[in-house]
Amino acid sequence: MSRLSNYLSDPLLKGMYDLVRETGPVRPISLDITSKCNLRCAGCYYYAEGMDKVPAHRDDEAFDRMLEKEKARGTNFVTVVGGEPALVPGRLRKIYRHFKMNVATNGVIPIPKEGLEDMPLGIAVWGNHETDAQLRNRGQGDLFRIALDNYRDDPRAFFYYTVAPGHAHEIEPVVEECVNNGNRVLFNYYSDVSGLGGELDYRRGFNLVRGEVDRMVSRYPDMLFTTRYLNEVVTTGRLNGQTWGYDVCTNLTADHPVNAERIRNGNPYNRHFRAINADFQSTRRCCTGKERDCGSCFDTWEHFSWVMINMRKHLHSKQAFSDWLSTLFAFYVVNRLVDYEAGLDFLSQAQAA
Numbered sequence: 001m002s003r004l005s006n007y008l009s010d011p012l013l014k015g016m017y018d019l020v021r022e023t024g025p026v027r028p029i030s031l032d033i034t035s036k037c038n039l040r041c042a043g044c045y046y047y048a049e050g051m052d053k054v055p056a057h058r059d060d061e062a063f064d065r066m067l068e069k070e071k072a073r074g075t076n077f078v079t080v081v082g083g084e085p086a087l088v089p090g091r092l093r094k095i096y097r098h099f100k101m102n103v104a105t106n107g108v109i110p111i112p113k114e115g116l117e118d119m120p121l122g123i124a125v126w127g128n129h130e131t132d133a134q135l136r137n138r139g140q141g142d143l144f145r146i147a148l149d150n151y152r153d154d155p156r157a158f159f160y161y162t163v164a165p166g167h168a169h170e171i172e173p174v175v176e177e178c179v180n181n182g183n184r185v186l187f188n189y190y191s192d193v194s195g196l197g198g199e200l201d202y203r204r205g206f207n208l209v210r211g212e213v214d215r216m217v218s219r220y221p222d223m224l225f226t227t228r229y230l231n232e233v234v235t236t237g238r239l240n241g242q243t244w245g246y247d248v249c250t251n252l253t254a255d256h257p258v259n260a261e262r263i264r265n266g267n268p269y270n271r272h273f274r275a276i277n278a279d280f281q282s283t284r285r286c287c288t289g290k291e292r293d294c295g296s297c298f299d300t301w302e303h304f305s306w307v308m309i310n311m312r313k314h315l316h317s318k319q320a321f322s323d324w325l326s327t328l329f330a331f332y333v334v335n336r337l338v339d340y341e342a343g344l345d346f347l348s349q350a351q352a353a
């Protein structure tokens with residue numbers, strides 16, 4: 001019996017594995033749906049590198065052409081970023097009609113349900129009410145409160161909680177509030193691209209944060225999309241002997257000349273992926289940067305991809321395979337790539353194990 005067959009004699013692992021296999025391969029892109037935003041958060045990678053400096057379109061012809069091109073290329077999953085997607089609900093509906101998708105929103109402008117009934121929505125929160133208001137709104141107005149009110153008990157919505165190294169003590173109350181609001185939580189880790197330093201400085205390390213996130217997974221196994229293994233990989237930057245950085249990053253625009261050397265270095269990468277700018281024509285190095293220092297990159301979606309593509313590095317033990325599969329499975333559930341209710345059930349069992 002092969003190692004894989006042996007691991008799959010466990011009914012929980014088999015259940016998750018079969019659901020993923022039924023879904024088939026994910027062929028993803030990330031798309032800046034607009035270059036405009038109603039906020040200017042301190043630490044936004046998009047504006048830090050001036051990625052909004054692309055020609056604006058008054059009509060949607062270029063957008064429609066790009067969607068047709070991506071359909072023909074076989075794309076089946078779109079991570080929608082920007083800019084603020086809630087400013088262009090018509091474009092969201094066009095994507096929703098043809099692709100699986102996930103949307104990153106600041107949560108301040110409600111995204112209508114009509115025509116977007118089961119669209120996964122990750123709502124940004126960057127700390128407790130005070131921290132979040134400081135970082136995202138210069139201390140003016142409680143954006144977290146607005147987002148909680150806009151998305152209370154909305155099954156599409158989960159909070160995408162970006163936590164800074166010095167803010168581990170905020171984690172439990174923030175998660176409690178999200179859960180009590182009827183929303184699940186996925187963690188992200190603050191990069192401090194604006195160089196604010198102090199408690200926000202990623203060079204302090206995320207050890208305390210890692211401990212608290214693990215505790216939340218244990219406390220709310222049915223409400224967290226983060227797995228303990230994903231938390232470990234992002235906060236240590238280590239995956240089975242490799243160290244996180246550009247040389248191993250998997251979510252690069254594969255056909256962009258800037259990445260040619262990386263593509264040739266032999267490490268796995270996502271062959272389909274493109275990060276498409278808001279002119280709907282050009283692409284850039286990766287979703288979260290043009291020339292950004294990769295040492296500041298703790299982006300959860302990119303680390304999901306790093307884990308997912310490296311199945312072979314996780315076959316040496318049942319625990320390693322289980323870590324790999326439950327993390328991949330969390331990605332499939334949060335993005336509704338598998339049956340959502342069945343997926344939630346399996347995921348909460350895996351988190352509780």
Ligand code: SF4
Nearest residue numbers: 037039040041044106
């Ligand atoms: S809401 Fe998002 S896109 Fe807008 S400034 Fe903040 S991080 Fe950037």
Ligand code: SF4
Nearest residue numbers: 249286289294297302
């Ligand atoms: S910034 Fe992050 S996602 Fe972009 S190339 Fe660097 S490591 Fe990869």
